[in-house]
Amino acid sequence: MITNTSENNENWNTSQYLKISNESTSIFNITPSPESKRDDSDNGDIGRMVHNWIYVFSGIFAIITNGILLVLVLKKKKILPKDKFISGYAVGSAILGIGYLYDHSxxxxxxxxxxxxMTAVNCMLASFNITLFMTGDLLVVLCIFYMSIDGILAISSAQTNLLKKQKLSNYFGYIAILLAGTDVGIAWISAAMKPRILPICYHRAMVSNFSFLFHYWSLVILGYVSTFIYTLAIIILKKKKTSSSGIREIQIRRELEVMKQVIIIIINSFALETVPVSLELLCEFSRHAPTISIYIWLFQAINLSLFAVARIVKDSQMSWKRRGDRTEILEKGTITTKAVPHSSARFGNSLQKNK
Structure with a gap:
């Protein structure tokens, strides 16, 4: 049974080699098209060129926006555990942006x-974007998962020690780095154990089935679990808000506002990463690769900058609001200072006495 499965996988990989090889030939225009199909080929080349440029611009934009987001978060005077997770999310998104920029440029x-x-190891070197994708993917989904856990912890206890949460967030960070490193390490080790020459370099061919499925199943499972936990946390928090009063109500309202800010990450990640990855796995298991599978990762590339842009805009608005408030306070202070001499006699320090 194992032998048959192995042979089926080999046949599948061989057919995929031929399919992707033909697609890559078309993408890079290695061979000229027949005269009768030249117009269609030109239109297809233009479409693929636009497709690649979208990836390139999305990658550049992701690097810039998430870099700015990282600076905004780290320059805060008081960095909360959730800020650390957002920083990890920004780093992961920037790494994915570098991967898309490298791959499609x-x-x-x-x-x-x-x-x-070339051999699988040489493929891993030549297609280093695969390593970047694996690292960025796991950092993003793990940080989102930790945000959902942080939301549950905020609900469970009103007197949660901030120092304990800081230590817990540090442990989560170490675990995220360890898991991402393990995932990438398994991929490279499995590639090193494949001595044969690959006719075309792509992820499924370069690594073992275990490495491939471990990576994508991790993304899918963590994505669905994070979405479920975060949604549950918000529902419970809203119910507690209606039944609480006093200081606890203020704490819950503050935590609810913070969670609403992060929910844009959860929704975007679920809709534009978890679902596309699920479709990718479905295509792999069904041995069917529809045309839409080529555009699955385009959703993720576009999604990389959405939260960063939203956060940057919000921080800019808050910054302008604080400047406006300070200006208003200074203006009121000037008016008050001018009015003091006229009423200073009430406090026994009239202008005549000061003179």
């Missing part, structure tokens, strides 16, 4: 060729 270079005819 080489595809828009005239005469470029898809990496192939």
């Amino acid at each position: 080489r595809q828009i270079v005239p005469g470029a060729e898809w990496p192939g005819n």
Whole structure:
């Protein structure tokens, strides 16, 4: 049974080699098209070029916006555990942006060729974007998962020690780095154990089935669990808000506002990453690769900057509001200072006495 499964996987991989090889030939325009199909080929080349440029611009924008978000979070005087998770999310998104920029910028270079005819390890080096994708993917989903856990912890106790939460967030950070490193390490080790020459370099061919499925199943499971936990946390928090009063009500209202700010990450990640990855796994298991699978990761590339942009805009608005408030206070202070001499005699320090 195991032998048959292995043979089926080999046949599947061989067919995928041929399919992707043909697609890469079309993408890079290695061979000229027949005269009768030249117009269609030109239109297809234009479409793929636009497709690649969208990835490139999305990658650049993700690097810039998430870099700004990281600076905004780290320059805060008081960094909360949730801020650390947001920082990790920004780092993961920026790494994914670098991966998309690296992968698709080489595809828009005239005469470029898809990496192939090399060992799996050399493929991992030539297609280093795979390592970047794996690292960024896990950092993003793990930080989102930790945000959902942090929301549950905020509900469970009103007197949660901030120092304990800080230590817990540090442990979560170490675990995230360890898991991401383990995932990437398994991929590289499995690639090193494949001595044969690969006709074309792509993720499924370069690593073992265990590494491939472990990575994507981790993304899917963590994505669904995080969405469920965070949704449950908000529902419970809203119920507690209606039944609480006094200081506890203020604490819950403050925590609810913070969770509403983070929910944009949860929704975007679920809709534009967890669901697309689920579709990707479905295509793998069904041995069917529809045309839409080519555009699945485009959703993630566009999604990388959404939260960063929203957070930057909100911080800018708050900054302008604080400046406006300070200006208003200074103006009121000036008016008050001018009015003091006229009423200073009431306090026994009239202008005549000061003179």
